[in-house]
Amino acid sequence: MGSGLNDDWQQYKANAEAAFAAGNFAQSEALWAMAVLLAEQLGAADARLTKSLDHLSQSLLRQRKYGLAEIFLLRSWKIKTKLLPAEPTELAKTLNMVAELFFQQGRILESEQLCARVYTMYRDCYGLQHPTTVTAGNNLATVVQLRKSHDEEKRKAAVAEQQSASDVQWTTGPRTAVQPPSPQPAEQTPNPQPTVHAPAPQPTVQPPNPQPAVQPPNPQPAVQPPNPQPAVQPPNPLSAP
DSSP: HHHHHHHHHHHHHHHHHHHHHHHHHHHHHHHHHHHHHHHHHHHHTOOOHHHHHHHHHHHHHHTTTTHHHHHHHHHHHIIIIIIIIOOOOHHHHHHHHHHHHHHTTHHHHHHHHHHHHHHHHHHHHTTTTSHHHHHHHHHHHHHHHHHHHHHHHHHHHHHHHHHHHHHOOOOOOOOOOOOOOOOOOOOOOOOOOOOOOOOOOOOOOOOOOOOOOOOOOOOOOOOOOOOOOOOOOOOOOOOOO
16 A cells, blocks of 8 residues: 555656646646645655645745645644654755745745755755755845845835934924914805795786677568458348349
8 A cells, every 4th residue: 555655646746846847836736735645644754745745835835825835834844843853954945935935925034034044054964065055045145135125225214204303393492482373264154045936937828719790680671561451342232032
């Protein structure tokens, strides 16, 4: 089982290193995370676990995942200092990444202190001319220069603030009283005039349409009285025979 785990771990390690070299930090993170899982099965005292944790943290740093990186670096540091008789160079590797983490977070003074420790450890192990020692020295110089630049900016800001304060003449003894300016009367806001509403237009009264004049009826022709009939004459009386 141990041989199979080791082979698998070696495969994940090789793929993770290739992804990191290609700048694919997300893939490198995933592969190193799998390597951590495999190394955990080999035991906390196995050096492959701290190696996996350190490289996983490095991939996280490149992605600015500072919180996760700090968690795994702290775990690696605890294992190296408490469970393993770690070599100083192994301790320096973890400290160097913590220094980088602090640098990225703007914690310059803390980063400088760790860089100084890393440089001393590499110098004592490898000597002054070793490439690793030279790199550690360059990192330390960069952080020191940045810290000095920040200190200079703070100093200039403090001097400017002091100069600004000295320009203000503060009364330290009896002097002619300076009358403060009289307050200006507050400008009265004119009362708003009531709005005069125009009377609503009355509807125009239309005159009634003139009715047509009533024509008097045509006079009826006078009724003529009937012509008088001639009086009927009584018949002549018959003669007696």
